[in-house]
Amino acid sequence: MNTNFTPFPDLQTNRLLLRRLTSDDCVQLQQLRSDENVNRYLKRPKSVTIDECEAFVKKIDGNLNDGIGAYWVIAPKTDNTLIGTVCLWNFNLENETVDLGYELSPTYQGQGLMLEVVEKIIAFAFNTMQAKTIFALTRPDNEGSRNLLKRSNFQQDVDYQYVSEEDAEGDVVYFLKN
Incomplete structure (x- = not known):
C-alpha cells in the first residue's frame, strides 16, 4: 500500500478543493472543531483553542511525513x-x-458536498494508495453520516470487531472493498 504523500496530493471535485492543512487554517479549524453540532457525534473535547489547533496542525504534518495519515481541508x-x-x-x-x-x-x-468529497477520497485510497478496504465508523444515531456512507456504497459490518487507538465502542462499522 502506498503511503507516500510527497508531494501532498491536492484533489478537486466539481465544487471543492481538497488541500493540505496549514496553520493559516487555524481560525476556521477552531470554529469547526468547537461547533456543538459537529461535535455531537465525535469523541473529542467540546472546544479547541487556537494554540491547540496549531499543535494539531503539527501533529497532522508529522502523521503525513511518517506515512500514517493524510488529512485534507475541504474548501x-x-x-x-x-x-x-x-x-x-x-x-x-x-x-x-x-x-x-x-x-x-x-x-x-x-x-x-460531502458526497463529492467522499467519492474523491475513495478513488484516491483505492487507485493511488492501493488500499483494499476502507473502514468508516459512525454513531448509530448519526443518520446523515450513515446515509452518506450507504450512498457511497459502504456496507454495514455487524460482525467486525474494530480495533483502533480510538474508543470505537458503540460505533457502527461500515466498510468498502476495492
Whole structure:
C-alpha cells in the first residue's frame, strides 16, 4: 500500500478543493472543531483553542511525513476557506486497510458536498494508495453520516470487531472493498 504523500496530493471535485492543512487554517479549524453540532457525534473535547489547533496542525504534518495519515481541508473553489475536513488514517499495511473520517460545517451540510468529497477520497485510497478496504465508523444515531456512507456504497459490518487507538465502542462499522 502506498503511503507516500510527497508531494501532498491536492484533489478537486466539481465544487471543492481538497488541500493540505496549514496553520493559516487555524481560525476556521477552531470554529469547526468547537461547533456543538459537529461535535455531537465525535469523541473529542467540546472546544479547541487556537494554540491547540496549531499543535494539531503539527501533529497532522508529522502523521503525513511518517506515512500514517493524510488529512485534507475541504474548501470551496470560490474562496479556498476551510469548511470541513476529511482524512484517511489508521493505516494497516499488512491488511491494506485505511479508515475514513470527515466533518463539515453545518452551514454547508445537506448540499451534497460531502458526497463529492467522499467519492474523491475513495478513488484516491483505492487507485493511488492501493488500499483494499476502507473502514468508516459512525454513531448509530448519526443518520446523515450513515446515509452518506450507504450512498457511497459502504456496507454495514455487524460482525467486525474494530480495533483502533480510538474508543470505537458503540460505533457502527461500515466498510468498502476495492
